[in-house]
Amino acid sequence: MWKFLPSPGIGKQNYLRIFTSRYRKLARMLWGRPQLKSAASISNIKRIKEKQDVAVIGIISNVSTLKDGRKIIEVEDPTGSITVLVQKVMRGIDELVPDEVIGVTGRPGRDIIFAESIIFPDVPSSNDWPENAKSKAVFIADIHAGSKKFNEDTWTDFTKWVNQNNDVKYIFIGGDLVDGVGIYKGQDQEIHFETVEEEFQYLRKLLNMINSNKRLIVIPGNHDPTNDSEPRQPIPREFAKVIYQMPNVQLLSDPSWVNVEGVCILMYHGTSFDGFIASVDSIRATAYDSPTQAQKLLLRKRHLSPIFGRNRILPGDEDHLVIQQIPHVFFTGHVHTVDMSNYRGVRLVSAGSFQERTDFQKKLGHNPTPGKFVEMDLSTGSSRMLDFSQDELPDPTTLTPT
Ligand SMILES: [Fe+2]
Known part of the structure; x- marks a missing residue:
């Protein structure tokens, strides 16, 4: 039985179903791997007397590091739990986190497995790219409309540029549309408006600066007024009526899987x-400057928010944060730092922000890249960075393959 701790006030049964769903979905992916074809249940492994190699698929309920760098992990499946000892040199040891689902092969001892390999669900390498896409798309995020740190000049430059580029048909917006009201202590000193509705009215003015023939595909972030847990529902109409009135804007949930011209884009704010x-x-030391490192690991774990308790999860029957469908593009915001990469054929995109560096980011030592975003040619998947933090607008002609 899973040994997690539920959030206060929320029935344990709701999370039990989510963990069971997570295990089933990810175990199904792992059973397809050759090393795990013979994976046995933990209760059966505990009964094995002979010295034969074993394979198991389970959720990590605890990770601890020994003085010599080896790790002890507790792995659970619906039949029981077992300790696994992982050698310091083993591939993947630095990536292990609680509540993720992994495969382990190794030698059994008494109530312990000495790991010989750790297997993550991962994505297969692929060079497949849809053939019929023709347009270009731009990936932006973290507008934070209403914040005193919102940079209107950057927004004006962005809208001028995007309106001049007819082949840009889609603008993906990765959350934090507005700064919100009452999100953190003292926020009232750092915003222009008293209500979130006023922030959305201001956002409407900003979005109206973009030609209405561009499609705006939008998910919420942790500053937007929707549920505080993931998955986040689309921003409710009652707060953002003026945005729902715009025919070229689609407000979706966080995360969302979106298909445009055959290209599948996984949009996730990144909370x-x-x-x-x-x-x-x-x-730990590098991913705030290069958020695609975190995206890559989430793809390996095939889960958008693997660590239970670090983030609020919406209780329910199913774990909707498992990355079941492999996207062509995985797009995130939240960190406010632009980055691009390619992991096994999946294009990783992280957008900068329209909000200048905040005091909170300074305190944490984070160096975001306001004004920097990504343009992608959907016909090839090649992308380039757009820099609106400079006086000159980006050259609209060249795209760098990724
Ligand atoms: Fe943000």
């Missing part, structure tokens, strides 16, 4: 990044 980056040894 889990804070807890995730802090918990993963291999990226």
Whole structure:
């Protein structure tokens, strides 16, 4: 039985169903791997007497590091739990986090497995790219309309540029449309408006500066007024009526899988990044400057928010944060830092912000890249960075392959 701690006030049964759903979905992916074809249940492994190699698929309920760098992990499946000892040199040891689903092969001892390999669900390498896409898309995020740090000049430059580029048909917006009201202590000193409705009226003025023949595809972030847990529902009409009135804007949930011209784009704000980056040894020091490192690991784990308790999860029957469908593009915001990469054929895109560096970011030592975004040619998947923090607008002609 899973040993997690539920959030206060929310029935344990709701999370039990989510964990069961997570295990089933990810175990199904892992069973397809050759090393795990013979994976046995933990209760059966505990009964094995002979010295034969074993394979198991389970959720990590605990990770601890020994003085010599080896790791002890507790792995659970619906039949029980077992301790796994992982050698310091083993591939993947620096990426292990609680509540993710992994495969382990190794030698059994008494109530322990000495790991010989760790297998993540991962994505297969692929060079497939849809053939019929023709347009270009721009990826922006973290507008933070209403914040005193919102940079209107950057927005004006962006809208001028995008209106001049007819082949840009889609603008993906990765959350934090407005700064929100009452999101953190003292925020009233850092925003222009008293209500979130006024912030959306201001946002409407901003979005109206973009030609109405561009499609705006929008998800919420942690500053927007929707549920505080993931998955986040689309911003409710009652707050953003003026945005719902715009025929070229589609307000979706966070995360969302969107298909345009055959290209599948996974949009996720990235709220889990804070807890995730802090918990993963291999990226802790670098991923705020290069958020695609975190995206890559989430793809390997096939989960958008693996660590339970670092982030609020919406209770329910199903774990909707499992990355079941492999996207062509995985797009995130939240960190306010532009980045591009390619992991096994999946284009990773992280957008900068329209909000200048905040005091909070300064305190944490984060160096975001306001005014920097990504343009992608959907016919090839090649992309380039757009820099609106400079006086000159970006050259509209060249795209760098990724
Ligand atoms: Fe943000």
